[in-house]
Amino acid sequence: MRKITKLLVANRGxxxxxxxxxxxxxxxxxxxxYSEADRQALHVRYADEAVCVGPPASSASYLRMDVILEVCQRLGVDAIHPGYGFLSENAEFAQKVQEAGxxxxxxxxxxxxxMGSKLAAKAAVAQYNIPMVPGTEYAITDVEAAKEIATQVGFPILIKASAGGGGKGxxxxQHVSEFEEQxxxxxxxxxSAFGNGSVFIEKYIGSPRHIEIQVLGDTHGNIVHLFERECSxxxxxxxxIEEAPSAVLTPELRAAMGRCAVxxxxxxxxxxxGTVEFLLxxxxxxxxxxxxxRLQVEHPVTEQITGLDLVKEQILIAEGNPLSFSQEDLTxxxxxxxLRVYAEDPANNFLPDIGTLTTYKRPQGLGVRVDDGxxxxxxxxxxxxxxxxxxxxxxxxxxxAIEKMIRAIEEYQITGIETTLPFGKFVMxxxxxxxGNFDTKFIERYFQNPSVLSAAPRQDEEEIAAVLATLFAGQLKKATTAPAAQGGTTTGISDWRKNRLK
Incomplete structure (x- = not known):
C-alpha cells in the first residue's frame, strides 16, 4: 500500500x-x-499550493507534461489526478508520471x-462476445474498397475516426453516391483533430439511446459496475443532460449490460x-x-444513486486498496x-456566449447539488x-428529480451571458x-424552433392571465357602483394561487 499525502490536480475549474x-x-x-487566464480561479484559491504553468492557451499550460512533472518534483507531490479532458486519456502522460515515481x-x-483506439478496443473485447454494431474491424484507407464494404453493410452507414471522440471525424x-466525398x-x-486519419465503418443506427455503464476496478482483480447513466x-x-438510472432499462437488461461492461x-x-458506452x-x-x-463529467448522478464518492474510490484504488464492496452490495x-450549464446560447444553435457573470446565484435546498468553478x-x-x-x-x-430540477433552474440566477438553463427547463x-420516450434525436425532433424558450409562458402564467381576464371583465360591470373592487381582484388571484399550489 502506498499512502498518498500530496495530490496535484492536472486540471482546472x-x-x-x-x-x-x-x-x-x-x-x-x-x-x-493554473494558466495566466485562471489566476483568480476558485480552484487556485482552494488548493493548499498553486503554481502557474504558462499562458492561457491549453497547449502552453495545462497540456505541458514536462512543466507539470517539474512542479510535482519540486513540491514533493506523490500523486496526480488528471480529472477529465486535457491529459486525462493521454497514455504518454500516464507513462511519464509512472516513470517519475x-x-x-x-x-x-x-x-x-x-481503449483510446476504437478499433483496438473492439478487437480486445471480441473474445468476450460483446455485442457490436455491424461494420469493419480495421482501419480503412482505400476509398473504393471502403465503398464496397459500406454497400455490403447497407446504407445508411457511419464513418468514424478510430482515434476520435466528441463527434469529430x-x-x-445515406447513399453510395455521397460516400467518397464524406x-x-x-x-x-x-x-486535423487527432493527428490520425484512420477511419472505420459501422452500420448507422438512426435513433439510438446513449447508455453508459460506470465501472470500478482495483489492483486485486475486482471489477464491479455501478449501474447506468442515460446520456441521450x-x-x-x-x-x-444525463440521468441515472435510465427510464427504460429493465432489471434484466441492466444486468446484461453491466456484465458486458465488466x-x-x-x-x-x-x-x-471508467465508463463503458453503449448504443441502445x-x-x-x-x-x-x-x-x-477516466472520470466522466456526469459522474455525480452515479454518486447520488449509489452513495459512493467516486473520487475517493479512485484514490483508494490508486493507493492499492481492494474495493470495500462487491457487486451484490450495490443497489x-x-x-x-x-444539467450541464454551458455559457452557450440555445436559441442560436448553442453557440458559445463568453462574457462576465454579472449575476451569479446558485440554487439551494434538499436534493440540489451544484459543481462549479x-x-x-x-x-x-x-x-x-x-x-x-x-x-x-x-x-x-x-x-x-425532474420537479426539483425545474425548481433549481428557476432559482439559478445568471446574467451577463446566455446559458443552457432555459433549454434544460424546456427538456424537463x-x-x-x-x-421517457426520447433518444439522441431529441433536439433535432423537438427543438427546431428555439424561440419557444422565450415565447412559451409557464402554464400557471397562462392560467393567471385567464383569471385576470375573467375578473377584469367582471369588475368593469361593477366599476361605477363598486370602486373599491380592485382590492377584491387582488385577493381573488391570491386565493386562486394558494388553492392551485396545494
Missing part, C-alpha cells in the same frame, strides 16, 4: 475543485496548477492506449474508474461503442439528473470549454422527456 474537496476530506494536501490516479498507460452517409471529409477532420440528450454529439474492463485489465436501439438491442478511461437508491463577477475564459457548472438534482423517483417540461 469545477473538476479540479471537486477532486480537491474529496482529497481534503481524506487528509490529503492539494496542489493546483508518481502515482497516476487512473488506469495503466496500456489500458488508456488500447464522424460522417453519416469519407475524404472524415479522414481530413480526423487528421445531446447537441453536436456532446451530452447536455467484461470490457476485464479485457484491458482496467484499474480505477428501438428494439432494446445494445451495442458496445467505446470505453472512456440503486432514488433518481438523479444532471465560478462566482459572481468572474469572466468565462474564451480559451476553454464553456461549461459553467453541473446542476444535479436527486429525488426518491424520476418525477421528483417536454412530454417526450417526462415519458
Amino acid at each position: 469545477e473538476i479540479a475543485l471537486r477532486v480537491m474537496r474529496s482529497a481534503r476530506e481524506m487528509g490529503i494536501k492539494t496542489v493546483a496548477i 508518481i502515482t497516476f490516479i487512473g488506469p495503466s498507460p496500456e489500458a488508456i492506449e488500447l 464522424m460522417r453519416v452517409v 469519407m475524404q471529409l472524415a479522414v481530413s477532420e480526423a487528421t 440528450i445531446q447537441r453536436r454529439h456532446q451530452k447536455v 467484461d470490457v474492463a476485464r479485457a484491458c485489465d482496467y484499474v480505477g474508474a 436501439d428501438e428494439n432494446m438491442n445494445f451495442y458496445f461503442l467505446e470505453m472512456n478511461t 440503486i437508491n432514488g433518481h438523479a439528473l444532471e 465560478f462566482e459572481e463577477g468572474m469572466e468565462i475564459p474564451i480559451y476553454y470549454d464553456p461549461m459553467i457548472a453541473k446542476l444535479v438534482t436527486f429525488g426518491k423517483d424520476r418525477q421528483e 417540461e417536454h412530454e417526450a422527456f417526462r415519458s
